[in-house]
Amino acid sequence: MPDTTIPDYESLRSELHRLFQAAGYARPELLNCIDIAERATEEREQLSTLQTENARLKQEITRLRNLYYAKDEHSMSSKLRDALRE
Numbered sequence: 001m002p003d004t005t006i007p008d009y010e011s012l013r014s015e016l017h018r019l020f021q022a023a024g025y026a027r028p029e030l031l032n033c034i035d036i037a038e039r040a041t042e043e044r045e046q047l048s049t050l051q052t053e054n055a056r057l058k059q060e061i062t063r064l065r066n067l068y069y070a071k072d073e074h075s076m077s078s079k080l081r082d083a084l085r086e
Contacts (some may be wrong), residue, residue: 009038 012034020026 007037007041009034009041 013031016030016034
């Protein structure tokens with residue numbers, strides 16, 4: 001099972017800056033990788049939220065459709081229901 005812990009991107013950036021200073025040079029592409037990873041995490045969270053909302057809306061649509069069709073069935077007169085059955 002994958003680790004779902006969200007990293008602290010700010011501390012990653014500050015630690016990387018500290019390592020750059022200690023090494024005497026910088027690799028900006030590493031900072032870009034952290035930015036990309038942070039955006040990907042945010043997008044996954046947003047996708048999860050949207051999927052949850054989508055499932056809730058599907059359930060609501062099903063409930064309302066069932067309610068609508070049940071109402072139509074009961075609103076017909078008994079003679080009309082009998083005629084439709086035949």
